[in-house]
Amino acid sequence: MSTIQEAEKLLTALTRAEKAQLLQWVVRDLGDAFPGIESTADVCGGEPRIVRTRIPVWVLVQSKQLGISEADILRAYPTINAEDLANAWAYYRSHHGEIEQQIRENEEA
DSSP, X not given: OOHHHHHHHHHHHSOHHHHHHHXXXXXXXXXXXXXXXXXXXXXXXXXXXXXXXXXXXXXXXXHHHTTOOHHHHHHHOTTOOHHHHHHHHHHHHHSHHHHHHHHHHHHHO
């Protein structure tokens, strides 16, 4: 039995929720897990940021931690939208330590 045949057999035993989790894992594994977030060495020091902007994820996360509402964040940064914030929060959930470190480093600066 090939690996793909084994996987197909296993899939039939999974619940819909488990299949959804598996699909999310596969998408992340294939890359571009956070399509609205990018890191470019020569932009914002390579820190992950909202695409098409120079707004680092850590700035948005810190704003939220300080109690600023999403509506106020969007007003403060008119070049981003609610989907950009959702991408930033998802990135933060998966890269919590990295973003917290960036917040600490920028507070010390």
